[in-house]
Amino acid sequence: LEEVYRNASIVLPLTYNDPGQGRNFINGTVSLFDELDSYPQGFDCSHPLDWNRVTLNYHQYHEAVNPSQPWYFPEFQGGSFDAWGPTAPGNALS
Numbered sequence: 001l002e003e004v005y006r007n008a009s010i011v012l013p014l015t016y017n018d019p020g021q022g023r024n025f026i027n028g029t030v031s032l033f034d035e036l037d038s039y040p041q042g043f044d045c046s047h048p049l050d051w052n053r054v055t056l057n058y059h060q061y062h063e064a065v066n067p068s069q070p071w072y073f074p075e076f077q078g079g080s081f082d083a084w085g086p087t088a089p090g091n092a093l094s
Contacts, residue, residue, distance in 0.1 A: 002014065015035055017035050017036075017037060017074060017075070018035065018036050018037065019037045020036070020037060020038075021036070021061050023065055035071065035072050035073065035074045036058070036061075036071070036072075036073055037073070037074065037075040037076075038055065038058075038073055038075070038076050039075070039076075039077040039080075040052055040054070040055050040077060041077055043080045043081065044080075045080050
């Protein structure tokens, strides 16, 4: 896909989406910035009153992995899906 864009004289920045803090950045091949997915609460709507601790090390992780490039979160948990049936929070709390 990258070759198709270049052959068409289309210039666009390449990013890499790292799904978590696994140090999976592909240093040197990303042209603009790296990014990180973060779903700190996971996807367990069956336990709506159970919350994980707030993640505090994002800046330190960025400094350790790729401090010379801008960084952003393309996927930061804005919610989760709700299963149908008896495991749904509405059923559990009613």
